Amino acid sequence: MINQTQAGIQLLIDGRVADNNSKNISASDVREVLTSINNSFNGPIMIYHGQLKAKNGNGSFDSTIKDYYVNLGYFKQQDSGDPTNVTNPVQLNTTGVPGAPDGSSTVTLLGGLSLRLTVANNVITLLEVLRIGGGIQVGSTTPYTFNGTALTFTYNGVITHPGNGVGVNSRFVLSSNVSGGSHTEDNTLIQASSVDMNQDISYNINKMTTTNELSSYLKGSVSNDAFDQNVTLWRVA
Numbered sequence: 001m002i003n004q005t006q007a008g009i010q011l012l013i014d015g016r017v018a019d020n021n022s023k024n025i026s027a028s029d030v031r032e033v034l035t036s037i038n039n040s041f042n043g044p045i046m047i048y049h050g051q052l053k054a055k056n057g058n059g060s061f062d063s064t065i066k067d068y069y070v071n072l073g074y075f076k077q078q079d080s081g082d083p084t085n086v087t088n089p090v091q092l093n094t095t096g097v098p099g100a101p102d103g104s105s106t107v108t109l110l111g112g113l114s115l116r117l118t119v120a121n122n123v124i125t126l127l128e129v130l131r132i133g134g135g136i137q138v139g140s141t142t143p144y145t146f147n148g149t150a151l152t153f154t155y156n157g158v159i160t161h162p163g164n165g166v167g168v169n170s171r172f173v174l175s176s177n178v179s180g181g182s183h184t185e186d187n188t189l190i191q192a193s194s195v196d197m198n199q200d201i202s203y204n205i206n207k208m209t210t211t212n213e214l215s216s217y218l219k220g221s222v223s224n225d226a227f228d229q230n231v232t233l234w235r236v237a
Helices: 006-016 027-040
Strands: 045-053 064-070 090-092 103-109 113-120 123-131 133-137 141-146 149-155 171-174 188-192 204-210 213-218 229-235
Touching: 006 027, 090 123, 103 141, 113 133, 113 149, 188 204, 188 213, 213 229
Parallel strands: none
Antiparallel strands: 045 064, 045 229, 064 133, 090 149, 103 113, 113 123, 141 149, 171 213, 188 229, 204 213
16 A cells, blocks of 8 residues: 555545445545554654764764664663663652652753652652753753752763764664664664865765764865754654
8 A cells, every 4th residue: 555645644544434324434444544654754864963963072082972863662771670770761860859859840951851750768760861852962061959959960872972982983872772673784874964175175984884883974175174964764664
């Protein structure tokens, strides 16, 4: 069955799943409608949009990564029951919150990071990530006072740079999870911002080089700063 527009799906619904006073709607009618909807929405899904920069001047590969949108279903999952875990996308410095009432609260931090904290017996027992976005930078820390207790949230992110070394300077490692699967050349589409070729750019590579590894490196003149690049990743469903 071909993909349908929204109007086409509505016509199919009206024709196959009309008022059923005469009991004429069959299981095949319902399957046809549901299959059409499934096929029509079975296209590329945007899973990430951010700004990547591999090189920060004077030959240093001290990268910067800013996340503007993350589809949480396709990257490393937060261990919500272990808020201080250093491998979490969002890490909390402490879980003790003396005097805080039991229950859940939603916290929105600068940079569009939305979290849900659950407290039981003066301890934050759950730290759930609800939304990542707004240009929050990997490695950044944000202070926040929660019911009188000073907390610090560290944003470790879902994409990392492996650091300086032969063959990895332009690489970014994409985290993954079991349900979302790995990121590969076959299932990941890369959309990158255009560049002004008058800016002495040596080369521009945008590709999946291996499983969960993206090469996206805009190089300036030798030993100088690299250029920021807006990168959007799509998963082929």
